[in-house]
Amino acid sequence: MLCNHCRLLATRIVQRTSSKVSQHSRLISNISAQRARATRALAPVLHTSRIASRVLAQPYSASATASTSTAASSAAPAPPEKPDYLDDAESAIWDKLTAEFSPTELMVQDISGGCGSMYGIEIASEKFRGANMLKQQRMVNAALGDQMKGWHGVQLRTKVP
Incomplete structure (x- = not known):
């Protein structure tokens, strides 16, 4: 399509x-x-990366949950690693969002078929805590600013970790 x-x-x-x-x-x-x-x-690359990010985000046992909560309370969560399959435009979006929000989860994907006119973005950040969904999305829109003016659309999912 x-x-x-x-x-x-x-x-x-x-x-x-x-x-x-x-x-x-x-x-x-x-x-x-x-x-x-x-x-x-x-399809295999995108499907695998989505599954891996969801699986890695979930703890495997009660002991993993306890160690994760202890580590989270003592230090700030590490930002997600930048995937190597991102193109230049996706990489620029990734860098901006990482610098602005220090996300715990982030996914950026060109969903227009490669022409760069529509992106799917999923982001989870502590900076969204206390803000409703509309305000969270406005924060992301403000961070991307001029970059979004050339797009036809964006699928944006924000959440608090």
């Missing part, structure tokens, strides 16, 4: 080059095929 921006660009390109319906359908099918190949190629 293409975002509206990419669909509009593809439509304009087809209209400029030719008005033939066969060329238009061929372009759309090529774009759809490319996106399907990219999704199939990335």
Whole structure:
């Protein structure tokens, strides 16, 4: 599925080059095929990283829970490690959010199919404590500021750890 921006660009390109319906359908099918190949190629990596982050965040036993709570009370939680599969735009978003919120959990993903027009962001930070969901999301929007102006949308999930 293409975002509206990419669909509009593809439509304009087809209209400029030719008005033939066969060329238009061929372009759309090529774009759809490319996106399907990219999704199939990335699916194992994305699925594995999501499962790993959820599994690693959960303690395995009561003793792990006790040691985790003791460590959390004595020192600030360590920020999550930056994944190596992020592209440049996702990496820039990651760095901004890490600097601003010191998150305990963070996931940044381009969900527009690679064109950088829509991102999915999940973030958990102590700075959200006491703020309702709307205020939490406004804090993230303010931190990303000018960077978000070029996007068509964002799926934002915030929570308190």
